[in-house]
Amino acid sequence: METLLVGGAVRDRLLGLPAGDRDWVVVGSTPEAMLAAGFRAVGRDFPVFLHPDTGEEHALARTERKSARGHRGFVVDAAPTVTLEEDLGRRDFTINAIAERDDGRLVDPYDGQRDLEARVLRHVGPAFAEDPLRVLRAARFMARFAPLGFTVADETRALMRGMVAGGELADLVPERVWQELVRALRSQRPSAFLQTLRDCGALAVVLPEVDALYGVPQRPEYHPEVDTGVHVELVCDMAAKLAPGDDEVGFAALVHDLGKALTPADELPRHIQHEQRGVAPVRALCERLRVPAAHRELAVVACREHLNVHRLAELRDQTVHDLLARCDGFRRPGRVRQLAVACEADKRGRAGLEDHPYPQGEELVRLRDAAAAVTGADIAHPDLKGPAFGEALRKARIAAIGAARTLRRDPG
Template sequence: MSQLCSSDDNVLKSADIYLVGGPVRDELLSLSAHDRDWLVVGATPDEMKAAGFVQVGKDFPVFLHPKTKEEYALARTEKKSGKGYQGFVCHTSPDVTLEEDLMRRDFTINAMAKDDMGKIHDPYNGLDDLENRILRHVSPAFAEDPLRVLRGARFLSRFYRLGFSVAEETEELMRSLVEAEELQQLSAERVWSETERALQEKNPEQYFALLKKVGALDFWFAELAGQAFELPEFLTEADTDIRALLCWGWLLHGLTSEAIDVLCARIKAPKRYQDFALLVQRFWPLLNAEPVTDSEQVLALLEKAGAFKQGGLFDLWLMLWHPDCQALKNWWQALAEEMAQVTAKSFVEQGLKGPAIGAAIKARRLELITAALS
C-alpha cells in the first residue's frame, strides 16, 4: 500500500505509512478521490531523504515519493501561537503518534487512516459521524483556525446532497471564531480559494447559507447578508469548470453593480467572475422577459457578453436559461450569429470612414434585431 521505493524497506523499516484524510472518507462514501494523502509515522526527514524522497514542505516536512510523486507527510502536532490560520507552531518527531496527528485535523470524517492491511484507524469516531451524516469537529482546537469555518461550509456544500448537516456544537465553535474576529485574519486569496471550490460543488448555496447562519458573512461577504441563497438545479448540474461562474452570477444578480464591484475587489475574485456577475445583474430582466421587445437592450447584451468575438461570456449567458427553453436559446444563438455577419468591410466599400462605420454597423444590427423581434 505504501508504494515505497526499493530502498525503503531498509531505511524506513520502523516507519508506519497510512492513507489518511479525504481519500479514506471518500472511499467509505463510495466516491472517487482525486488525490491520495499519505502519512508517515516513526520516521525522520533524514530517513525520508535517504529513501529517495524529495522534501517540498517548508513549514512542516512533506515529501514527494521518488516514483509516484505523491505527497508523504511526517506525523506532526500543532500548537496555536498567534491569531489567524498561520499562527501555529508545528512539531514533527518520530515520537508523534497516529492519534496525535489525526487530532489536529478539522472534522472527524477527515480524521481516519487506513493501514497497509486495509484496517481503518478511527480514534475520533469518524465512522459513526459518516454513518449519521454529521460534520463534527475533532477537538476544541478546531476553534484555533478560522479557515475551518470556510472549510466546514465548503464540505457542507459538497456533502449536503448526501444528507450531511453540521453538528450544533461545531456551529457554536464557528460562531466563536466569528465573534473573536478571527476571520478577519484570513487573506483574501484564501477566502476566494475556498469560495470558488464551494461554487464548484453540487450545493454551493449551502456554503453561503451556513456562513450566514454563524454570522460569517458580515466581514467578507457583507453584500450578501440579505440575499436568498437559491439556485436552480440545472445550474449545479453543469460541468465543474463552468459551474462556479454560473452560480456566482446567479447568486449576485440581486446586488447593485457597485456592490458587485466592492465584493469582488474585497475577496479578489478573478475579473471573469466579476464581469459575468455584472453581466447577469445588468441584463437579468432580459433573462426573465418573454417576449423581449427592446432592440437596444438586446444589442447591448450581445456586445457586452462578447457574442461577436472569441472568449466572450455569451455562451455562459445562454446556459442560464432553463434546458426547457432550448428554442429560445437557439433564437438567441442564431441572432448572435447573424449579428456577427455585420462587419465593417461592406461599409468601407461604400466609402464610409471612422466613426461612421461603427454607427452604420450598429444601425444595421438594430434593424436586424427589430426584424427578429417582430
C-alpha cells in the first residue's frame, strides 16, 4: 500500500500558491483495510475516507467507466490492483494529475509540470468528454488561473465545444452548476469563467440570461465598453476586487443588468426601466439553479435599486428611507453594505472608469446608520400604537437622514 499527495495541493505548491486542502490517493488498499486502520468512510459514489487524526480526505485509487449520461453516470473500480497511473489518468486536467510521494518525488505521467510551466489548461485524455461538469470546471479554473497567464489548450477547447454541441450539458444538475459558479465568483477573475463558457457555447446553456447580454448596446457616454456582456464581465471582476471571496456580492454583480436583454429594440441603446425588467429573470435564474436565499435576496435588491443608489444625492430624504426599508436595511445592515459594494462595482466596472471614486456607497451606509440609530424607544408614547407608531418611527428616521445630510453639507 502507498499513500501519495495528489491534485490541487501538488499543483498549487508548484505554482507557488498558498497551500489549501490536501487530498491523498491510496494505492493497493481496500475499504476494509482503511476502516480497520481507523479511517471513516464518507464517499457515496466512490470510496473516500477521512484520516482519523488529520481529517484529510483519502481516496482509494480508482478507474471510472462511462455507463450513462450525466456527471454521475460512471461505474467505479477501486480494486487494490488499480495503479497510480490509472488513477491519475481518469482526472480532468494534466495540472491536476500530478502526485507526490512522501520523499518529495513527483509522479507526472501526463506532463502536468510542462503545462504548469507553459500556463496551459489541458485535458488528460478523451475520457474528459464523458463528464459534462468538466466544462464548468475548466471555466472555473480559468477564473482562478487566468491572472497567472493560463489559457485553455486548443484541443481542450475543441473538445468542450463538441460536448456542448452534443447536448451533454443538459444533464447537469442545478446544484453542481451553482457550486462551480460560486467558486468562480470567489476567484480573482470571474470574467474568465464567463469568457471560457461563452467561447465553447456553454454559457447559453447554463446561464442563458447572462449570455443574452452580449451584443446588447449601451450608451457610450455612460458605458465606453458599449457591449452589455463586456460590462458585466468588468463588473464581476471589480466586485471580486472590492469584496474578495464574497460570492453574494459577486452574484449580485453578475445579474444586476439582466433587464437590459429585455429592452425593446426601438429603445436601444437606452435602457429605460431595465432595473424593473430585470427582477423577473433574476428570480427565474435563482429558481432554476436553486440559489440560496441570501444570494437571491441581495441579487434582487441590487438589480432593482442600483440606479437609485447611483443617484443617491438626488433622492429626497424620505425616498432614501424607503429605499433602505425595501432592502430590509434596518434589520440587516450587512445587506446595505453589500449593496453599496455591488453598486460601486457596477459604476467602476466600465472601460476607463476603474479608478473613479464612488462616494454613494459610503454615503448610503452612513445614512442607514443615522436612520437606524432612531429606535422605537426614542418615540415611545402611550398614544402611539399600531400603524401610527410605524409612521412616527418612519418620520423620525427620515428626519435623522435629513440631519445627517445637513451635517455633511455644513459641518460647522
